[in-house]
Amino acid sequence: xxxxxxxxxxxxxxxxQLKVDGTQIWCKRDDLLHxxxxxxxxxKLEPTLQYALKHKVKHIGSFGGAYSNHLHALAYACYRLNxxxxxxxxxxxxSPLSPTLQDIQSWGTALHFMSRxxxxxxxxxxxxxxxxxxxxxxxxxxxxxxHQSSLDGVGGILQESTLQASLPFDNIVxxxxxxxxxxxxxxxxxxxxxxxxxxxxxxxxxxxxxxGSLQRxxxxxxxxxxxxxxxxxxxxxxxxxxGAGYAKNTAEQLAFRASFLAEHxxxxxxxxxxxxxxxxxRLLAEGLISKHERTMILHTGGLQxxxx
Numbered sequence: 001x002x003x004x005x006x007x008x009x010x011x012x013x014x015x016x017q018l019k020v021d022g023t024q025i026w027c028k029r030d031d032l033l034h035x036x037x038x039x040x041x042x043x044k045l046e047p048t049l050q051y052a053l054k055h056k057v058k059h060i061g062s063f064g065g066a067y068s069n070h071l072h073a074l075a076y077a078c079y080r081l082n083x084x085x086x087x088x089x090x091x092x093x094x095s096p097l098s099p100t101l102q103d104i105q106s107w108g109t110a111l112h113f114m115s116r117x118x119x120x121x122x123x124x125x126x127x128x129x130x131x132x133x134x135x136x137x138x139x140x141x142x143x144x145x146x147h148q149s150s151l152d153g154v155g156g157i158l159q160e161s162t163l164q165a166s167l168p169f170d171n172i173v174x175x176x177x178x179x180x181x182x183x184x185x186x187x188x189x190x191x192x193x194x195x196x197x198x199x200x201x202x203x204x205x206x207x208x209x210x211x212g213s214l215q216r217x218x219x220x221x222x223x224x225x226x227x228x229x230x231x232x233x234x235x236x237x238x239x240x241x242x243g244a245g246y247a248k249n250t251a252e253q254l255a256f257r258a259s260f261l262a263e264h265x266x267x268x269x270x271x272x273x274x275x276x277x278x279x280x281x282r283l284l285a286e287g288l289i290s291k292h293e294r295t296m297i298l299h300t301g302g303l304q305x306x307x308x
Contacts, residue, residue, distance in 0.1 A: 012160035039301020041073035044150035062141035079107035146180025154184020170293035176200035183217035204246035
């Protein structure tokens with residue numbers, strides 16, 4: 001059985017046309033894919049879950065914070081697919097459980113808390129081997145679900161939207177935190193020789209860090225930089241966009257979020273999409289994205305993370 005049907009994923013996600021400050025843009029509504037496994041989390045998890053079912057994986061582990069959309073989606077998917085799951089959480093064990101962690105625990109996922117120092121070593125090979133052995137894991141997924149095998153799942157976004165809009169887009173805008181979704185889009189564009197530019201909006205202070213993450217995910221499979229004279233990707237680092245850091249918003253961004261919901265009926269989470277949609281309006285107003293180009297913005301979901 002197709003895993004998307006088994007999990008009731010609503011594919012393809014909607015592609016809505018919106019007027020933003022007098023400019024027509026397209027919004028890829030991956031937030032509507034599923035009430036729990038929504039947005040880019042489904043796209044990145046889909047190849048991993050397919051592999052897990054095919055190879056009869058019994059226990060999966062992964063990393064995240066107390067409000068992690070990735071852990072939330074993974075835990076629910078494992079619950080539905082009857083796969084054991086362990087969440088390695090960056091939080092103090094005596095802290096009250098966030099709504100995200102309460103959900104995860106209710107679906108049978110084991111919580112293993114890690115200090116900030118321990119969590120910094122999450123990508124260390126020895127640390128991972130120790131965790132795999134100690135928790136009897138068959139698979140350990142990186143934070144955010146961003147790894148090379150996840151990239152092909154992300155490509156489905158552009159495959160769907162090109163068919164839905166009849167023509168490819170000039171630009172696709174999205175928020176960037178672990179660079180996995182952006183890497184998947186860049187890979188798809190390179191493979192299919194599209195002239196679409198991927199514009200990532202950094203949601204945290206991470207200049208050079210995010211670019212390095214993108215390069216590591218793509219490895220040698222994609223030439224990064226220029227195609228002729230056209231740069232086909234860019235990560236924009238601006239303080240008025242990332243709002244002074246991860247999960248931090250300016251008053252102007254929060255006012256924009258409320259007005260966008262009132263005008264378009266589309267809810268934006270605070271951590272990711274408020275920042276990317278706000279940035280798009282600024283880039284259009286400043287002429288850094290042409291109002292005459294076909295621009296799509298990706299709604300990556302994540303509204304559950306806004307719960308207090």
